[in-house]
Amino acid sequence: MNIVVCVKQVPDxxxxxxxxxxxxxxxxxxxxxxxxxxxxxATEAGLRLKEQFGGTVTLIAAGPERTKEALRTGLAMGAxxxxxxxxxxxxxxxxxxxxxxxxxAIKALPHDLVICGKLSTDDNASIVGPALAELLGLPQATAIxxxxxxxxxxxxxxxxxxxxxxxxxxxxxxxxxxxxxxxNEPRYPSLPGIMKAKRKEIKTSTSTDQKVAASxxxxxxxxxxxxxxxxxxxxxxxxxxxxxxxxxxxDAKVL
Amino acid sequence: xxxxxxxEHRMVQSMVREFASKEILPVAAELDHTETFPQEIIKxxxxxxxxxxxxPERYGGAGMDAIAYVVAHEELARASxxxxxxxxxxxxxxxxxxxxxxxxAQRQRYLxxxxxxxxxxxxxxxxxxxxxxxxxxxTTARRDGDEWVLRGTKxxxxxxVEADTCIVYARTGQEGARGISAFIVEKSFPGIAVGKxxxxxxxxxxxxxxxxxxxxxxxxxxxxxxxxAGGKIALSTLDGGRLGIAAxxxxxxxxxxxxxxxxxxERQQFGRPIAEFQAIQWMLADMATRIExxxxxxxxxxxxxxQGQRYTKEASMAKLFASETAxxxxxxxxxxxxxxxxxxxxxxxxxxxxxxxxxxxxGTSEIQRLVIARNVMERVQ
Ligand SMILES: Cc1cc2nc3c(=O)[nH]c(=O)nc-3n(C[C@H](O)[C@H](O)[C@H](O)COP(=O)(O)OP(=O)(O)OC[C@H]3O[C@@H](n4cnc5c(N)ncnc54)[C@H](O)[C@@H]3O)c2cc1C
Numbered sequence: 001m002n003i004v005v006c007v008k009q010v011p012d013x014x015x016x017x018x019x020x021x022x023x024x025x026x027x028x029x030x031x032x033x034x035x036x037x038x039x040x041x042a043t044e045a046g047l048r049l050k051e052q053f054g055g056t057v058t059l060i061a062a063g064p065e066r067t068k069e070a071l072r073t074g075l076a077m078g079a080x081x082x083x084x085x086x087x088x089x090x091x092x093x094x095x096x097x098x099x100x101x102x103x104x105a106i107k108a109l110p111h112d113l114v115i116c117g118k119l120s121t122d123d124n125a126s127i128v129g130p131a132l133a134e135l136l137g138l139p140q141a142t143a144i145x146x147x148x149x150x151x152x153x154x155x156x157x158x159x160x161x162x163x164x165x166x167x168x169x170x171x172x173x174x175x176x177x178x179x180x181x182x183x184n185e186p187r188y189p190s191l192p193g194i195m196k197a198k199r200k201e202i203k204t205s206t207s208t209d210q211k212v213a214a215s216x217x218x219x220x221x222x223x224x225x226x227x228x229x230x231x232x233x234x235x236x237x238x239x240x241x242x243x244x245x246x247x248x249x250x251d252a253k254v255l
Numbered sequence: 256x257x258x259x260x261x262x263e264h265r266m267v268q269s270m271v272r273e274f275a276s277k278e279i280l281p282v283a284a285e286l287d288h289t290e291t292f293p294q295e296i297i298k299x300x301x302x303x304x305x306x307x308x309x310x311p312e313r314y315g316g317a318g319m320d321a322i323a324y325v326v327a328h329e330e331l332a333r334a335s336x337x338x339x340x341x342x343x344x345x346x347x348x349x350x351x352x353x354x355x356x357x358x359x360a361q362r363q364r365y366l367x368x369x370x371x372x373x374x375x376x377x378x379x380x381x382x383x384x385x386x387x388x389x390x391x392x393x394t395t396a397r398r399d400g401d402e403w404v405l406r407g408t409k410x411x412x413x414x415x416v417e418a419d420t421c422i423v424y425a426r427t428g429q430e431g432a433r434g435i436s437a438f439i440v441e442k443s444f445p446g447i448a449v450g451k452x453x454x455x456x457x458x459x460x461x462x463x464x465x466x467x468x469x470x471x472x473x474x475x476x477x478x479x480x481x482x483x484a485g486g487k488i489a490l491s492t493l494d495g496g497r498l499g500i501a502a503x504x505x506x507x508x509x510x511x512x513x514x515x516x517x518x519x520x521e522r523q524q525f526g527r528p529i530a531e532f533q534a535i536q537w538m539l540a541d542m543a544t545r546i547e548x549x550x551x552x553x554x555x556x557x558x559x560x561x562q563g564q565r566y567t568k569e570a571s572m573a574k575l576f577a578s579e580t581a582x583x584x585x586x587x588x589x590x591x592x593x594x595x596x597x598x599x600x601x602x603x604x605x606x607x608x609x610x611x612x613x614x615x616x617x618g619t620s621e622i623q624r625l626v627i628a629r630n631v632m633e634r635v636q
Contacts (some may be wrong), residue, residue, distance in 0.1 A: 018356075031457030069262055069266075072262065073266065076266060076270075161397070187265065188273060188274050189269075189270050190304045191267065191270075191305065191317030191319060191323075192264060192304045192317050192318070194266045194267060194314060194317075194319075195263075195303075195317060195318055196262050197266075
């Protein structure tokens with residue numbers, strides 16, 4: 001089974017994020033960049049299918065040169081190959097543009113299954129996976145929390161956690177899946193894996209597609225409003241209750 | 256000069272940090288209180304390549320460099336100094352000398368098992384009457400046909416209870432360092448037994464015991480290195496071992512600092528977080544500074560080692576400074592926590608107990624100073 005896993009490099013969710021003074025993006029100085037957590041689960045899903053059916057796991061990413069570090073993490077987990085697409089237009093690209101760039105590269109690869117994270121933790125858009133499925137003409141299932149592929153590797157049985165229940169879907173292969181974190185527990189990249197990853201070549205290609213940017217444009221990035229300190233009402237019970245009710249009605253406007 | 260960790264080092268760091276925080280940290284306090292050997296953790300560590308970090312891949316190791324070793328061991332010790340002791344002893348005091356001094360047959364027999372966790376190593380140098388003056392050891396080895404017969408008692412052997420692959424130093428000739436030889440002794444050989452098991456102040460999940468050699472019979476093929484080279488092997492092995500202890504001390508000190516920052520930011524007295532008092536801030540600043548200095552000393556000693564240069568003095572400096580930093584930082588961490596630092600609900604009392612060993616084993620602070628002084632005075636003469 002030939003499996004393609006899409007990988008994005010994002011700021012570590014534990015790192016404090018600083019926005020550039022001009023609001024044009026995130027200040028990357030001293031920022032710890034890692035593989036998007038959901039993509040670790042996508043890579044794990046790919047590796048488990050490879051262990052079951054044989055074949056290859058190819059990682060693919062679009063982004064600046066530094067993205068290779070996220071790819072190398074996936075190689076150290078056990079992926080066979082990795083590709084990076086760079087290009088001058090990528091920086092300004094929106095999610096649909098990104099999906100177009102990835103689709104063009106994946107079309108040239110054998111793929112029985114394309115796996116993406118449900119979202120990336122930096123901008124929470126959940127667009128690239130579904131858009132990529134459309135562009136590749138593949139059936140898709142998103143945010144899957146369980147995955148089984150039948151013995152002949154022709155259909156995937158997936159579970160989706162929906163409000164109040166579990167949706168069980170059958171998807172014919174080839175297909176595109178986006179994964180939830182509850183799908184699996186990603187393996188640690190082992191030390192021998194890290195050494196092997198160091199020796200593997202990451203193929204780099206340049207996207208010259210000028211249409212990548214496109215349908216929407218980031219105008220400004222602003223920090224979220226500062227959290228206000230909590231208010232303590234110091235009074236005896238009767239008075240305090242009245243004050244809290246007044247607060248909920250007039251200030252919080254929830255009553 | 257380049258002060259950055261390489262991409263490979265950072266990958267090792269983030270993997271071991273995640274492993275340590277998910278698999279070791281949650282059970283570190285319990286392992287300490289119950290003095291339990293962390294069997295499962297060692298198995299998982301082996302699967303990730305942590306039991307043979309610097310052993311080349313052809314013997315089943317990960318083939319990493321000495322800086323990667325220091326980076327990984329800081330992370331392990333950050334979570335549990337006791338667990339890290341078990342791992343560093345088997346790596347740096349057992350696998351490493353077998354790699355450097357062993358015959359091809361010895362390497363093939365022992366290294367793959369040490370790396371994959373089916374074997375565990377221990378290092379038997381100290382004796383009841385030979386501690387700092389290790390070269391005065393009195394365990395004897397007498398040749399008998401194709402075998403050596405070892406007799407004596409080794410003291411304070413880390414992992415003495417669980418290890419199966421022991422490097423034993425014994426006297427085969429004259430007095431002093433030149434009369435000592437090293438032997439690879441398997442626990443299954445006749446005449447070797449675990450003696451008294453010590454009750455300790457810290458690193459409680461790592462066992463410390465006597466190893467009693469009562470006419471223990473060892474095949475002649477199991478002499479490690481040349482006859483009479485044991486003293487040299489013991490000391491050069493400790494150079495590498497001291498990198499592991501420096502990393503351990505850095506990990507403990509960092510744990511003390513991180514817990515102190517968290518606590519000082521939460522704990523309110525006199526109407527504000529105690530972190531706002533300058534007296535507390537100065538302690539945090541000094542802890543951070545000494546930790547950074549320790550790390551740089553350790554990285555540089557490791558760098559010299561991987562360049563194939565002499566690094567005895569630098570390893571001693573790193574071990575000395577880092578261990579005194581661990582003791583000092585954990586002492587301050589208890590102070591910052593006040594009464595809560597003195598009870599077992601907070602981890603700093605464990606750091607305080609664990610830190611002390613780093614000033615004692617693999618050469619006390621006094622012995623490190625002696626080594627350093629000898630080296631710097633040699634230059635002047
Ligand atoms: C938990 C633990 C684990 C250990 N693990 C191992 C192990 O795995 N393998 C192993 O072989 N050993 C191990 N040891 C032994 C350890 O290395 C020794 O305890 C250490 O080397 C000190 O020896 P000693 O205890 O006999 O103290 P001594 O040598 O008796 O020292 C007592 C004091 O005198 C000082 N002193 C001694 N000589 C001098 C001098 N020349 N100048 C100035 N001061 C001096 C010392 O610094 C110390 O303060 C372990 C010890 C402990 C406690």
